[in-house]
Amino acid sequence: MLKRLFDFTVSLIGLVITSPIIVVSSILIAKKLGKPVLFRQTRPGKDEVPFEIYKFRTMTDEKDEYGELLPDEQRMTKLGSTIRSASIDELPQLINVLKGDLSLVGPRPLLMEYLPLYNEEQRKRHSVKPGITGWAQINGRNAITWEQKFKLDVWYAENQSFKLDMYILYKTVENVLKKKDISTDAHVTMERFKGNS
Numbered sequence: 001m002l003k004r005l006f007d008f009t010v011s012l013i014g015l016v017i018t019s020p021i022i023v024v025s026s027i028l029i030a031k032k033l034g035k036p037v038l039f040r041q042t043r044p045g046k047d048e049v050p051f052e053i054y055k056f057r058t059m060t061d062e063k064d065e066y067g068e069l070l071p072d073e074q075r076m077t078k079l080g081s082t083i084r085s086a087s088i089d090e091l092p093q094l095i096n097v098l099k100g101d102l103s104l105v106g107p108r109p110l111l112m113e114y115l116p117l118y119n120e121e122q123r124k125r126h127s128v129k130p131g132i133t134g135w136a137q138i139n140g141r142n143a144i145t146w147e148q149k150f151k152l153d154v155w156y157a158e159n160q161s162f163k164l165d166m167y168i169l170y171k172t173v174e175n176v177l178k179k180k181d182i183s184t185d186a187h188v189t190m191e192r193f194k195g196n197s
Helices: 002-017 019-032 078-085 093-099 112-117 122-127 146-159 162-178
Strands: 038-044 050-056 103-105 131-133
Touching: 002 019, 002 093, 002 103, 002 162, 019 050, 019 078, 038 112, 050 093, 093 131, 103 162, 122 146, 131 162
Parallel strands: 103 131
Antiparallel strands: 038 050
């Protein structure tokens, strides 16, 4: 109850404070990338219950001659890279927090297609509500392997506390200001999870 109240209050205040950034970003994205401004995708929430996540678009919809989307590296624009490096693309997720789909802190909600690929230990990450930021995000984010990320997620699920959440939020702000661990060396986004070897 306390966590939900904290999430709701902070996300509401956050939306008000960042509203000028959200408005300007929306206008720029509509002008440079076109509509829709928001990227929406179904993700698994607590107990693997699906919900629709909101993010600002950072890529074009360019496709190859077979109608398949081009690789992320080719669809990422300069505007999109700037928005992503400043974590502005995550701001619409404050709406998800208001709705109760997300928490401010928790394991990041990944793709639905990953669900059958988790082992029993990794699946424990879904025992808590997913978040905008989390233990894995302040300990490497996209610069660590999937296995390392899942271990950090499960550790958080088993050790979550208000004090830990406050520390994670503090470190998240610090990392965003330093633009730390935004992407891996080889990919503008995290390479897809292909299961456990």
